[in-house]
Amino acid sequence: MDYGKEDVLKALSTVQDPDLKKDLVTLGMIKDIEVFSDSIRFTVILTTPACPLKEMIRQDCEKAIKSHLSEDLRVEINMSSQVTTTRDNTPVLPDVKNIIAIASGKGGVGKSTVAANLAVSLARQGAKVGLIDADIFGPSVPVMFNCEHEQPGVRQVNGKNVIIPLEQYGVKIMSIGFLAPPENAVVWRGPMASSALRQFMSDADWGALDYLLIDLPPGTSDIHLTMVQTVPVTGAVIVTTPQKVALSDARKGVAMFQQPQINVPVLGIVENMAYFSPPELPDKKYYIFGENGGANLSKQQNVPLLGQLPIVQEVRESGDTGYPVALKEGEMGEAFRKLARSVAQQVAIRNANMEQTKKVEVN
Numbered sequence: 001m002d003y004g005k006e007d008v009l010k011a012l013s014t015v016q017d018p019d020l021k022k023d024l025v026t027l028g029m030i031k032d033i034e035v036f037s038d039s040i041r042f043t044v045i046l047t048t049p050a051c052p053l054k055e056m057i058r059q060d061c062e063k064a065i066k067s068h069l070s071e072d073l074r075v076e077i078n079m080s081s082q083v084t085t086t087r088d089n090t091p092v093l094p095d096v097k098n099i100i101a102i103a104s105g106k107g108g109v110g111k112s113t114v115a116a117n118l119a120v121s122l123a124r125q126g127a128k129v130g131l132i133d134a135d136i137f138g139p140s141v142p143v144m145f146n147c148e149h150e151q152p153g154v155r156q157v158n159g160k161n162v163i164i165p166l167e168q169y170g171v172k173i174m175s176i177g178f179l180a181p182p183e184n185a186v187v188w189r190g191p192m193a194s195s196a197l198r199q200f201m202s203d204a205d206w207g208a209l210d211y212l213l214i215d216l217p218p219g220t221s222d223i224h225l226t227m228v229q230t231v232p233v234t235g236a237v238i239v240t241t242p243q244k245v246a247l248s249d250a251r252k253g254v255a256m257f258q259q260p261q262i263n264v265p266v267l268g269i270v271e272n273m274a275y276f277s278p279p280e281l282p283d284k285k286y287y288i289f290g291e292n293g294g295a296n297l298s299k300q301q302n303v304p305l306l307g308q309l310p311i312v313q314e315v316r317e318s319g320d321t322g323y324p325v326a327l328k329e330g331e332m333g334e335a336f337r338k339l340a341r342s343v344a345q346q347v348a349i350r351n352a353n354m355e356q357t358k359k360v361e362v363n
Helices: 005-012 054-068 111-124 190-202 222-230 244-258 293-301 313-321 331-353
Strands: 030-035 039-046 074-081 096-104 129-133 153-157 160-164 166-168 171-175 209-215 235-240 266-271 305-308
Touching: 005 030, 005 039, 005 054, 039 054, 054 074, 096 111, 096 222, 096 244, 096 331, 111 129, 111 171, 111 209, 111 235, 111 313, 111 331, 129 190, 190 222, 235 244, 235 293, 235 331, 244 266, 244 293, 266 293, 266 331, 293 305, 305 331
Parallel strands: 039 074, 096 209, 096 235, 129 171, 129 209, 235 266, 266 305
Antiparallel strands: 030 039, 153 160, 166 171
């Protein structure tokens, strides 16, 4: 029996994207259909290269073709991706599809570690990623990326100096730590730090990026306001540990982004240092800082729990040596890859279901 492209589209219109709750044809995710006598070939354009449901969607497409057309057809599916965005016509960072704030209520919860490994994991799964280290109290990205003695480049474009971010492990990076020698304290008033962040966004050549992560200082400060006043932020990721004092501050972080005048979607919560498993007892979990604090907070605030990361010595050692654990195989490398897929998934859902975040206007 002869089949045409319309038959293929009709069959694939029965396959839903599990996250976006619409069929692949309506979402425009099916491209380049080729029909031969004994086989069918087409491309599925996913909403992110870090799609956690890639294999499930591929299998559903194959089943749909075989059940609606013929069991004997050979099905060749090319899984590609195009990261979605709601940003358009923006003079600042025009080629950056999604800006993601990485925030925490208090310091010491591993926010920068999560930001660095999340950036590396997204890049390793095929996304174009940038990372701005805007934490004036402890700019740790230069150490974590083994470039604390390097400086970003500068070139002239139309008579204006443009900063060239450093690139390491597939991630473009800028840090407030690059603006002072490593052994010196950065003693800045709020306006100076805000001005530096604004420069990193307005005067740097980031090129085309799928995700630009901004590692913010703990708490709520000038830096946070500068970010939301300079660019429309796709969403925020809140990092916490399970203990009560961290959760109390994380709750304030969620509340800040949800204020009507700021109105940045919270993509979810990462519970870091969730438990400890001794190497000799890998099945035993010790809840040193309390159990499921981040999970309970996500339920209370009605935002997704993106991941629960254990305390593992290798994570600290990898950060100290400038080789993020996300680059390695093993338990923690996989944990951060899973976290990256969760974040990418929430960005795609947010972009499909919500309007563009508006820049906060200064009153």
